[in-house]
Structure formats: C-alpha cells, structure tokens
Amino acid sequence: EVQLVQSGAEVKKPGESLKISCKGSGYTFTSYWIAWVRQMPGKGLEWMGIIYPGDSDTRYSPSFQGQVTISADKSISTAYLQWSSLKASDTAMYYCAKLGCSSNTCYLSDNWFDPWGQGTLVTVSS
C-alpha cells in the first residue's frame, strides 16, 4: 500500500525555525515527485512546491518561493518542508502528497496528487 506518513503537530513561536517531514512507503520513493500543500484554517488548498527525490529537483510556487525550503533524503524515503523564521501567518495544516500519472512516462502537467499524507498542523503563536 502506498502511504505517506507525516510528522506530528508543532507549536512554535514567531521567529523560530521548523522542519516537518513526510515519509513515503510502498513505492519507489525516488521515482515520483512529492508535493507540499498548505491549508490555512477554514480555507482552501494552496500548492507550495514539489521535489523529485531521485535528484532533488525542486520547483516552488511563486507565492512560496523564498518563504520555505523543500528537501528530501532519499536514503530514508523522506521529504521535508522547512522554515527559517516562522510567522503567525504560517499557522496552517500542511499536507504532502505523491504525484502520479496513468502512464509509465508523463509530463508534470499529467500528474495529480495521490495519496496524501495525514497532514501536519503547525501553530505559530507568541
């Protein structure tokens, strides 16, 4: 079974750093892109960026470029999302998701998000 398991909820203060994780299992971790998606309280889904663990190729949404860093450690099948200095506005649920498509070879445009991790709630408050 393909599964993504995320790290637990975090409570941080403004200005602190944070790194959350997403561990993949049940598939070849290095062969599929992993995406990060933000959901602020009571709001919709926002795509943050993607990483290809095979070579660490990373792409960011312009809205999140420079605000977060996405990385991966393929030796332990884990992707990460990190902040160097949190703000109260970073309070949200963060999901990772595996990108997949129906062909053996496909473009990024052909991919969709499936499955999703269980989410990591990040609360930033003084």
Added chain:
Amino acid sequence: NFMLTQPHSVSESPGKTVTISCTRSSGSIASNYVQWYQQRPGSSPTTVIYEDNQRPSGVPDRFSGSIDSSSNSASLTISGLKTEDEADYYCQSYDSSNHYVFGTGTKVTVL
C-alpha cells in the same frame, strides 16, 4: 496564470444529483487535465476524479467528471447523493508558469 473558480456551496437532498462547476479564468480548460478531490471534515483530501473523467478504483460510479469547452469549465456530478458525500470538493489543474492550481473549493451539504 489562471484561476479556477467554484461555487462556494451547494446543497441537495439525499438521492438527488448535484453538479459542481470549476471555471478556468484564462486559457482553455481542455489544455490540461482536471482532477477533483474530496475532503471530508478533519481528513486529508482524496481523489474522486482524475484526467477529467476517470474514477480511481474504489470511487463509486455515482461520481463523474466532464469538460465543457464552451463554458471553459469542468464539472463534477454526484448522483444518488448520500450523507457520506458531505464534504469539501476541490478541482485542480496545471499551469505551466505556476505549476499546479487548485480551485476555490465547494462545500457540499446533504440536507
């Protein structure tokens, strides 16, 4: 860049049919595949439609997707509505300049 606009909410009685629209603001809706995700309260999203009109295994055939170039929109139709269908639904597509785009989301209420 483009936006995907959905109605904020729809409601209907059990057994009835609801259709949720997803309108692309610029560029052709047919340019890239549209997916639909269901997010029940307190849960992660799951895929109910991929590649415009394909259902993942395990998703009942009460869920169907379509594309309408004349209105530049995609639609998700849920027939034979059940209380378990009560959830938020998001469409999603791809923009080569901004990569992935999610719709604004629609809350489906089963009366």
